[in-house]
Amino acid sequence: MPRNACRKLVRTLIAGGAAALLIHVGVASLLAADPVIKVPAGLPPVPFPADNPPTAEKIALGKQLYFDKRLSRDNTISCASCHDPAKGYSNADQFATGFKGQKGGRNSPTVLNAAYNNFQFWDGRAGSLEEQAVGPIANPIEMNLTLPEAVDRINKIPGYKEQFQKVFGSDATEDNIAKAIASYERTILCGDAPYDRFKAGDKKALSPAAERGRVLFFGRAACSSCHSGPNFTDNAFHNIGVGMDAKKPDEGRKTISKLGGDTGSFKTPTLRDIAKSGPYMHDGSLKTLKEVVEHYNKGGVPNEFLDEEIFKLNLTPQEVDDLVTFMKEGLTSSSYPDHKMPELPK
Structure with a gap:
């Protein structure tokens, strides 16, 4: 095979x-x-x-x-x-x-x-x-x-x-x-984002730019190949090229599975409230969501184990911005769990 x-x-x-x-x-x-x-x-x-x-x-x-x-x-x-x-x-x-x-x-x-x-x-x-x-x-x-x-x-x-x-x-x-x-x-949950309201029938929940980004996300940009389902993750592991140009790359999932094909693969993270949790990628090497989209747009970093889902997207600067807008606006929770430290036992 x-x-x-x-x-x-x-x-x-x-x-x-x-x-x-x-x-x-x-x-x-x-x-x-x-x-x-x-x-x-x-x-x-x-x-x-x-x-x-x-x-x-x-x-x-x-x-x-x-x-x-x-x-x-x-x-x-x-x-x-x-x-x-x-x-x-x-x-x-x-x-x-x-x-x-x-x-x-x-x-x-x-x-x-x-x-x-x-x-x-x-x-x-x-x-x-x-x-x-x-x-x-x-x-x-x-x-x-x-x-x-x-x-x-x-x-x-x-x-x-x-x-x-x-x-x-x-x-x-x-x-x-x-x-x-x-x-x-298990109580640290975020949902009820503009995207959810859009999906439920509120066609005005997304701004025009966020809506263009949504179409790209689920279409030509192929983001949903991995960032799928209600939590925007397939719960699988992928090599997207991040860090693979280092002198000694982090082997990622391979250290656990011992499978050569898992070299450089890491778990797909959720994109819910992604605007709040930068920097991004397993090594924190990308500071902004725009950098993340540009990484995918160029087809990642070529390497022997690069996923077949990673390829040049040829997005225009406007399309890159629209994808970022969808993630920043469309996936930001209206009821973010901003928990505070409770009184601790003595």
Whole structure:
């Protein structure tokens, strides 16, 4: 089978993981009437694992943990430090700054609508929000606190100890810390954008430029080949050429899958509220959405593993601007989840 055909088949199977995910999370997670998680217009019900159903108390606990710098070794970094609500749940820098000023090699991915991801992190190394939630805590470059130490620290705080007993019927553990943070992260949702209102029948929801951009997005510019569905992502991995001209390119998904065809491939991010979460790409190398569109317009960076969906678009400067306008205006939520740090337990 030709390599491109094989890779397309693999991506189809990955995208099909949504069905498997729904089976895994249980029938209860499909109840659209669930009052605990409020879902904005344009988005489907939020899936969740059968062993971690959301409750208001669990979400509140997870929110406290998300904003609590005491989960880092030197009490200076929280989840929100690198995934800041005021910065599109990213951090506005090319790379995040972690323990003692250390920097990683990848841009902080947004937490917005991560509830719908089949995989977490740019390389998809975590298969759930629960698995993702505790990774940065133990990462020596990020928060640098071992999970046993984190559990011990949380259990020494009376306010947390009381809440964990109420929510989980036990003291804090690695497992229920992960479940609480993941439950909160599933509430970080953005939808109800002008595009959603346009799709629902309001033909005046988009400006003329945004409407021209929408036509290009779903047509000749082929953006929707990868940025598809309600969350504008196919939940698959693609090599679009970013960073492939470096002396030693980041191998991306290949480090996890061990498949040569995944070299330089990274997870397709959501485009919801994309205007808030720059800089862009897995390495944060593109500062503006216009730079992003121009990267695609030139056909990416040629390399052996470049996706077949990446080719020269030959867009005019006006068409480039219209695509940017569609993303900036058309995909910006009218009810952005601008969460603030809650009062933390003592």
